[in-house]
Amino acid sequence: MKNRLKVLRAERDWSQQDLARRLEVSRQSVNAIETGRYDPSLPLAFRIAALFEMPIEDIFIPD
Numbered sequence: 001m002k003n004r005l006k007v008l009r010a011e012r013d014w015s016q017q018d019l020a021r022r023l024e025v026s027r028q029s030v031n032a033i034e035t036g037r038y039d040p041s042l043p044l045a046f047r048i049a050a051l052f053e054m055p056i057e058d059i060f061i062p063d
Contacts, residue, residue: 002061006034008052023047 009019009030016034020027023044032038040048049056 001039001063002036003033004059004061005030005048008054008059009034022051 009016016027016030020030023030025044029038033040045056045060049059052059
């Protein structure tokens with residue numbers, strides 16, 4: 001699944017570590033999601049959407 005996480009993070013001038021802290025996950029998890037190597041669980045996807053105040057479908061795009 002493709003996503004806009006890296007762009008959204010960069011718009012806020014957050015590092016991967018900053019985002020990881022806010023989501024309570026590891027920096028490696030953020031990196032894996034951004035690069036498409038890992039699709040987040042539904043609860044994590046909801047936390048990401050809530051953090052960016054956007055609908056999930058505006059962040060994650062099916063292949």
